[in-house]
Amino acid sequence: xxxxxxxxxxxxxxxxxxxxxxxxxxxxxxxxxxxxxxxxxxxxxxxxxxxxxxxxxxxxxxxxxxxxxxxxxxxxxxxxxxxxxxxxxxxxxxxxxxxxxxxxxxxxxxxxxxxxxxxxxxxxxxxxxxxxxxxxxxxxxxxxxxxxxxxxxxxxxxxxxxxxxxxxxxxxxxxxxxxxxxxxxxxxxxxxxxxxxxxxxxxxxxxxxxxxxxxxxxxxxxxxxxxxxxxxxxxxxxxxxxxxx
Numbered sequence: 001x002x003x004x005x006x007x008x009x010x011x012x013x014x015x016x017x018x019x020x021x022x023x024x025x026x027x028x029x030x031x032x033x034x035x036x037x038x039x040x041x042x043x044x045x046x047x048x049x050x051x052x053x054x055x056x057x058x059x060x061x062x063x064x065x066x067x068x069x070x071x072x073x074x075x076x077x078x079x080x081x082x083x084x085x086x087x088x089x090x091x092x093x094x095x096x097x098x099x100x101x102x103x104x105x106x107x108x109x110x111x112x113x114x115x116x117x118x119x120x121x122x123x124x125x126x127x128x129x130x131x132x133x134x135x136x137x138x139x140x141x142x143x144x145x146x147x148x149x150x151x152x153x154x155x156x157x158x159x160x161x162x163x164x165x166x167x168x169x170x171x172x173x174x175x176x177x178x179x180x181x182x183x184x185x186x187x188x189x190x191x192x193x194x195x196x197x198x199x200x201x202x203x204x205x206x207x208x209x210x211x212x213x214x215x216x217x218x219x220x221x222x223x224x225x226x227x228x229x230x231x232x233x234x235x236x237x238x239x240x241x242x243x244x245x
Contacts, residue, residue, distance in 0.1 A: 001213050001214075001215060001233075001234065001237045002138070002212065002213045002214070002215050004026065004029050004030060004031040004085075004086065004212060004213070005029065005030030005031065006030065006031075006032065007031050007032065007085040007086060008031070008032045008033070008034065008082050008083060008084050008085050008086070009026050009031050009032070009033055009034070009084070009085065009086035009087070009088060009212070010033075010034040010036065010077070010084050010086070010087050010088070010123070010127070011023050011026075011033060011034070011035055011036060011088045011090060012036040012064070012088065012089055012090050012091035012119075012123070013036065013037065013090045013091030013092070014033070014035040014036055014037060014043055014046055014090070015035070015037040015042035015043045015045075015046060016042075016190075016191060017190035017191055017201060018090055018142070018185050018190060018201060018204055018208055019088070019090040019091065020046055021201055021202070021204065021205055021208070022088050022090060022208060022209055023035060023046050023049075023050055024046070024049060024050065024053075025205055025206070025209055026086075026209065026212070027049075027050035027053040027054075027055045027057075028053055029233075030054070030055060031055060031086070032055045032056040032057065032082075033050055033055060033056075033057040033058075034057075034058050034059075034060055034077060034082065034084065035047055035050075035057060035058070035059045035060070036059075036060050036061070036062065036073065036091065037059070037061060038061060038062070038063050038064075039061055040059050040060075040061045043059040044059070047059050058080065058082075060073050060076055060077060061073065064091055064114070064115045064119035065093075065111060065114045065115050065119075066114075067114070067118065067119075067122065070119050070122050070123070071122065074122070074123065074126045074127070078126075083130070083134060084127050084130070084131075084137075085131070085134075085136060085137060085138065086137070086138045086139075086140075086212045087123060087124070087127060087137075087138070087139045087140065088140050088142070088208075088209075088212070089119075089120045089123060089124075089139070089140070089141045089142060090142045090208075091115070091119075092115060092116045092142065092144075092155075092159075093111060093112060093115045093116065093155075094152065094155045095108040095111060095112055095152070095154045095155055096108075097151050097152060098150075098151050098152070098153070099151060101150040101151050101153060104150075104153050104154065108153065108154030108155075109153070109154045109157060109158075111154070112154035112155050112157065112158040113154075113157075113158045113161065115158075116155070116158035116159060116161075116162060117158045117159075117161045117162050117165070120141060120162060120165075121165060124139060124165075124169065124180070128169075128173075128178065128180070131178045132173075132176070132178050135177055135178075136177050136178065137177070137178035137179070138178075138179050138180075138211060138212045138214075139166075139178075139179070139180040139181070139211075140180075140181060140182070140183050140208070140209070140211040140212060140223075141162055141165075141166045141180070141181070141182050141183070142182075142183055142184070142185065142208070143159050143162055143163055143166075143182045143183070143184050143222065144156070144159045144184060145184050145186065145187075145224070146159070162182075163182060163222075166180055166181070166182050166220065167182075167220040167245065168220075169219075169220075170219030170220030170221075170245060171219070171220065173219045174217070174218065174219050174220070174245075175217050176217060177215075177217060179211070179214065179217065179218065179219045180219045180220070181211040181214075181218075181219060181220065181221045181222070181223055182211075182220075182221065182222045182223065183207060183208050183210075183211055183222075183223045183224070183225055184222060184223075184224045184225060184226075185199075185204040185207070185208050185225045185226075186199045186203070186204065186224065186225055186226040187199055189201060199226060203225075203226060203229045203230075204225040204226070204229075205225075206228055206231060206232075206233045206236045207223060207224065207225025207226065207227060207228035207229065207236065208225045209233075210223055210228060210233070210236045210237060210240045211223055211240070213233060213236075213237050213240075214237060214240050214241065215237075216241050218241075218244075218245060219245065220245035221243045221244060221245045222243070223240055223243055227239070228240070
């Protein structure tokens, strides 16, 4: 199992929900954090909390729908000369539920792809080559199990693109200590998932982070978080090794 103490993780969407839970969990295991949100003030609370746990933390901001802002954020991180060892591409947007899906506006696809896919690809293309140079890296891309719902076509299509991107890129990393995998948190009661979701945010732990601790040099897997609910991290890692790409 990977020891993350002293390593650096970038978490997108770190101010609330699953990103917040990820930040606190990683900090408790000694991992330093770069906390992303749309505005710096949004991550002030979580920054204070994780620093109180004894780790270093910095906040960065970017509207992920704006490619120039994503690039500027990455430029800022590189200027810090902080080696990013772990990436949690957690942030996402879920466009309105389109009951009359035949009239789905193309803007749904545009915004969904810019945030849920293009921003993630931009981050991966910038940071993974440096992981390869250093000989270590973990990337966990958050996907969704939504299917057969054309009412959410923009969101589902963007996540399908993310799945394909992750699995294809994973074939180039297989057998190395730079690993890229997917996690599906399940339908959780978050701002995105809504109050009627069947799962609590806490049920996604340790499943949404287990990919950061795996050490079997396998990429391109889907690690459904709800399969690990209630498990210790150590047991979750053992179970995670059984999943195939």
